[in-house]
Amino acid sequence: MIRVLLVDDDPLVRSGLRLMLGGAPDVRVVAEAKDGAEVAALVAEHSPDIVLMDIRMPGMDGLAATEALRARPSQGTPGSSAEERPPEVLVLTTFNSDEHVLRALRAGAAGFVLKDTPPREIVAAVRKVVAGEPVLSPAVTQQLIAQVSEGRGGREIRAERARTQLALLGDREREVAVAVGQGKTNAEIAAELYLSVPTVKTHVSRILAKLDLNNRVQIALVVYDAGGAL
Structure with a gap:
């Protein structure tokens, strides 16, 4: 069972994502947060496998929350069954050219999905990320990196x-x-x-x-x- 933490300040978005993911037999939403500042405590309490992270939120935004979460050291002996690694992060955004996406990827996010992505593809993205696969195709990855890096x-x-x-x-x-x-x-x-x-x-x-x-x-x-x- 894939355990998911939803992080978005819009309750309607969280409700839609919960309903969408709830239809998958191997996915379960274990907690929700409306602010990035809530993520650390919820991760410690619920041990999710993946965090669906919105970028723009009041208080601590998704970028800062991703950086803090992925910077947490693993617990236990590396490679052992006791090792606890930070959950993967899949960024939610409304714009595929959002310059903040690159910062999220550099912080350790495994990829990003648009909020208007079809439900089946979001579920597939969650499965891929948990399996260790980035959710960006090579073409989209290179295009995104080029867009946000140009002229900087x-x-x-x-x-x-x-x-x-x-x-x-x-x-x-x-x-x-x-x-x-x-x-x-x-x-x-x-x-x-x-x-x-x-x-x-x-x-x-x-x-x-x-x-x-x-x-x-x-x-x-x-x-x-x-x-x-x-």
């Missing part, structure tokens, strides 16, 4: 930082990271690099650990900042 200051600083991060990886890990940045699946990466899928998964896990990242979307952002192809 600090691009050279981000590029230098990204190249420094990628220098921490071994040759094969960098190849896997670039492939992730191109939006390829584990199976596609395995075929391209003549590896097994479990080996690719191991490389991805090591990349996340070495670079202190949360998910594949953040790997893609680092690769994009570094120039895309290494």
Whole structure:
């Protein structure tokens, strides 16, 4: 059962999402919040697998709440059944060109969905994120990053930082990271690099650990900042 925390200041939106997700046999809404400041306590109380997070809210907005939530250290021994990781975050927004989306992705959100997305696709997005898959297609990811990064200051600083991060990886890990940045699946990466899928998964896990990242979307952002192809 996938446990969901809904975070939105509009009670009608929360009601609609609860009704929508309630129709899925493997999804259960365990709590709701109307402000980002309520998220930490509700996560501690209900241990959701995923948070559906609105961006614009009074008080603490969804961006600050996502940054705080994903910055929480894991509890327990890494890799053990006792390890408790922060829940995944799926951002809710009304505009696919919203410049705040990039900040949410950099903070560790696994992707975003528009509020007018068909119910079936929102349920599918929740399942994908919990399974460790970003919900943005490669084309949408690159378009979004390009839109919100165009003309913004600090691009050279981000590029230098990204190249420094990628220098921490071994040759094969960098190849896997670039492939992730191109939006390829584990199976596609395995075929391209003549590896097994479990080996690719191991490389991805090591990349996340070495670079202190949360998910594949953040790997893609680092690769994009570094120039895309290494």
